[in-house]
Amino acid sequence: MSACFNGEGNVSDELRVTTDGDWRTYPFRLVPGTDTMDFPAAEGEHADQESDTWFIAGELTGATGRTFAFLTIFNKNRPGGTVVADFYTMSLFDCDTGEYGTYTDYDMPPKNMEPGAKPKMSMAAGHLDIHYDSSAGPVTWTACRDEHGELRPYTYTVSLRGTDQAGQSMALDLAVTPTRAPVPVGAGDGKITCFGQDDTYSYFQTGMVMSGTLRWGDVHDEVSGKAGHVDRQWFPKYAGGGGSGGDARARSHEWRTINLDNGVDMSIWRQFDRRDGNAPQPFTGVTVSYPDPEMAPECAEDVEVDTFSYVPWPNEIRPLLKPLAPARFMPDRHRLRCASLQLDLTGEPLVAAPAHGLPIEYMEGPYRYHGTMRGEPVSGFAFNERSLALYRDWELIDVLATTAEDLSDEIRPMIAAGHRSKARKLLQTRLTELPAESHAVVEALIEALAVDS
Numbered sequence: 270m271s272a273c274f275n276g277e278g279n280v281s282d283e284l285r286v287t288t289d290g291d292w293r294t295y296p297f298r299l300v301p302g303t304d305t306m307d308f309p310a311a312e313g314e315h316a317d318q319e320s321d322t323w324f325i326a327g328e329l330t331g332a333t334g335r336t337f338a339f340l341t342i343f344n345k346n347r348p349g350g351t352v353v354a355d356f357y358t359m360s361l362f363d364c365d366t367g368e369y370g371t372y373t374d375y376d377m378p379p380k381n382m383e384p385g386a387k388p389k390m391s392m393a394a395g396h397l398d399i400h401y402d403s404s405a406g407p408v409t410w411t412a413c414r415d416e417h418g419e420l421r422p423y424t425y426t427v428s429l430r431g432t433d434q435a436g437q438s439m440a441l442d443l444a445v446t447p448t449r450a451p452v453p454v455g456a457g458d459g460k461i462t463c464f465g466q467d468d469t470y471s472y473f474q475t476g477m478v479m480s481g482t483l484r485w486g487d488v489h490d491e492v493s494g495k496a497g498h499v500d501r502q503w504f505p506k507y508a509g510g511g512g513s514g515g516d517a518r519a520r521s522h523e524w525r526t527i528n529l530d531n532g533v534d535m536s537i538w539r540q541f542d543r544r545d546g547n548a549p550q551p552f553t554g555v556t557v558s559y560p561d562p563e564m565a566p567e568c569a570e571d572v573e574v575d576t577f578s579y580v581p582w583p584n585e586i587r588p589l590l591k592p593l594a595p596a597r598f599m600p601d602r603h604r605l606r607c608a609s610l611q612l613d614l615t616g617e618p619l620v621a622a623p624a625h626g627l628p629i630e631y632m633e634g635p636y637r638y639h640g641t642m643r644g645e646p647v648s649g650f651a652f653n654e655r656s657l658a659l660y661r662d663w664e665l666i667d668v669l670a671t672t673a674e675d676l677s678d679e680i681r682p683m684i685a686a687g688h689r690s691k692a693r694k695l696l697q698t699r700l701t702e703l704p705a706e707s708h709a710v711v712e713a714l715i716e717a718l719a720v721d722s
Contacts, residue, residue, distance in 0.1 A: 293422055293423070294422060295308060295309050296308065296309070299451055299453060299472070300459060305459065305460070305470060306458075308422070308423075309395065309397065309420055309422070310394070311451070311501065312397035313392065313393050313394050313398070314345065318503040319346065319349075319504060319505065319508075320345065320346050320502075320506070320507055320508035320509075321502075321503045322342065322344050322345070322508070323342070323344075323397075323410060323501060324340070324342050324343075324500040324501070325340070325341055325410070325497070325498070325499050325500070326338070326339060326340035326341070326526070327339060327477050327494050327496060327498070328364070328494050328495075328497060328650045329492040329494040330493060331483065332490060332492075335488075336363075336364040337362060337363060337483060337492060338361075338364055338634075339360065339361050339429070339441055339483075340359075341357070341360075341410070341429050342356075342627075343357055343410065344357070344358075344508075345390060346507055346508065347507070348507040348510075349507075352378060353376060353381055353388050354376070354377050355376040355388065355390045355401075356375045356376065357374050357389075357408060358371070358372065358374075358626075358627065359371075359372050359429045359430070359431035359439060359441070360372070360431075360623070360625060360634075361431075361483070361485050362620050362635050364619045364620075367619065367621055368620070369433075369623050370437060370485060371431075371433060371586065371625045372405060372432055372439060373627060374389070374401070374405070375589065376388060376390060377589075389403070390402075396412050397410065397411065397412040398412060399411065403431070404432075405430040405438070406430040408429050408430050409427070410425060410426075411425065411426055412424065412425055413425060413444075424446045425444075425446070426442075426443070427442070428442050428443075429442075433486075434585060437485060438484070438485075438486065439486075440482075440483070440485075441481065441482075442481045442482050443479050443480065443481035443492075445477060445478070445479050445499075446477070446478045447475060447476055447477055447478075447498075447499055449475050449476035449534070449560075449562075450474070450562070451472045451473070452472060452475075452536070452556060452566045453471070453556075453566075454471035454472060454473065454538070454552070454556050455471075455552060455568050456556050456557075456568035457568070459471055459472050461538075461551070462550070462552050463512075463540070463552060464508055464512050464520045464522070464540070465513045465519070465520050465550070466505060466508075469502055469503070469504050469505070470501075470502065471500070471501060471502040473498050473501070473526065474498065475497070475498045475499075475534040475558055476495075476534070477494065477496065477498065479492075479493060479494045479495070480492070480493040496528040497528070498526045498536075500526065500536070509629070513544075516544075517629050518590075518629050518658075519543055519544055520543065520550065521541045521543055521547070521655075521656045521657040522539065522654075522657070523537075523538075523574070523600065523653075523654070523655045524536070524537065524539075524653075525616075525636075525651055525652065525654070526651060526652050527638055527649050527650075527651040528649050528650050528651065529638070529647045530648050530649055531560075531642065531647050533557060535558070536555075536556045537554070537555045537556075537572060537605070539553045539572060539574065540552065541657060547657070547664070553570060554568050554569060555568065555570075555572055555610060557569070567610075569610050570609075571608050572605070572606075572607050573605070573607070574600075574603050574604070575603060575604045576600045576601070576602070577601070577603055577604065577671060578601045578671050578672075579598040579599060579600060579668045579671060579710070580598065580599055580621060581622070581709050581710075582596070582597040582599060582622070582632075583624050586624040586625065587626060588628060588629050588630055589626070589627065589628040589629075590628050592630070594660035594717070595713075596660060596712070596713035596716070597658040597659060597660045598658070598659045598660070598664075598665070598668045598710060598713070599622070599624075599655055599657065599659070600655050600657055602616065603615070603616050604616075605638075611641075612641075612643075614638045614639065614641075614642075615638065616636045616638050617636060618634060618635075618636055618653070619636060619637060620635060629658075630656055630658035631654070631655075631656050632656075633652060633655075634653065635650065635651070636650075636653045637650065637651070638650075660713070660717070662717040663684065665710055666681050666684070668710045669710050672703075672704060672706050673703055673707045676696075676703070676707075679695070680692050680695065684718070693718040693719060696714060696715050697715060700712070700715075
């Protein structure tokens with residue numbers, strides 16, 4: 270049985286889930302009564318969906334004792350069902366030094382529409398088998414088979430290649446096996462609203478066992494790990510605008526996966542409508558996977574996040590689409606609470622501003638969390654992803670409030686009353702008095718207020 274809390278601590282009966290058979294064998298039906306999440310087909314391409322995404326990330330410890338993290342994204346996009354607009358992303362993180370490397374390879378028009386051009390990415394339907402011909406070399410994420418050629422359930426080889434922003438080569442070769450059953454996001458049938466599309470499907474899987482080799486510039490290490498996750502979504506329309514009239518930045522999100530030391534794993538979504546004052550949008554919620562297989566997954570929707578700090582977008586990392594403003598700020602340190610789960614966590618980044626060259630502003634990197642769950646102290650490793658890039662004047666005031674609350678309180682009513690020029694002059698006067706961590710956002714706000722002032 271699975272359950273979803275409605276924010277008042279109650280359980281929603283319509284979101285109960287049971288499983289048919291042993292999840293460790295194929296075929297496996299995750300959601301009774303429908304084949305939308307049958308395995309191994311759920312791991313493969315969904316040819317009737319315009320966007321299909323495969324995501325894997327984790328924490329790795331080297332034989333040298335160094336701690337790393339990694340992520341990779343394979344993104345199939347077929348806007349209109351025919352145009353090829355795919356990309357592949359790889360990133361490595363040094364959790365000891367805070368350094369990271371990122372690489373994205375695109376397969377986009379008009380280049381891929383030239384005579385003789387072939388798609389860089391190939392995918393199998395019915396099981397997991399992804400190949401991408403990147404500029405850094407061929408990359409793969411494939412399901413393993415036994416000596417008889419039969420699929421070995423939830424057992425993969427991952428071979429990733431990239432070149433980081435400093436020109437260093439990156440390579441990661443892993444054997445990967447999740448040891449927990451797939452969990453539908455929302456703990457129901459896996460169908461959620463994502464980026465404005467009601468019929469998006471999503472699941473995740475944790476309990477990772479990983480081992481292999483990592484090469485990054487001069488670093489060569491044998492690595493292994495247990496904290497991490499596999500994540501999947503497929504969208505009926507193009508994910509970068511299919512639910513918002515083609516505007517890739519009309520929706521933003523925050524997404525966290527947390528592996529706590531009490532054995533609880535979580536996938537946490539929050540979504541926002543950028544055209545409506547960043548109003549919260551469905552699906553927003555915490556989906557919980559427990560270490561005891563007899564404990565069913567749960568979903569709680571009463572998620573609250575208080576952001577303590579923001580980081581400026583590093584301009585050396587460029588999104589594919591032209592930025593809407595030269596200065597943008599992304600959420601960073603924060604406190605996450607959920608009353609239904611008696612959860613109270615504080616998140617701290619291990620890498621300062623892990624930006625990636627995706628179509629829009631996208632920041633993703635390893636975090637540490639600590640706090641309490643059901644009254645007991647917990648801590649854990651996580652990945653925190655966000656596309657909520659703040660650049661408008663009223664958004665910048667919220668960013669300013671984290672470093673200069675008194676000034677933000679003074680400026681906010683001026684702007685609300687339309688006194689933009691007055692507010693701008695006040696900021697210019699006060700700039701030199703403020704702590705250094707406020708200067709970037711104040712300068713951005715001064716520029717934003719210059720428009721139509």
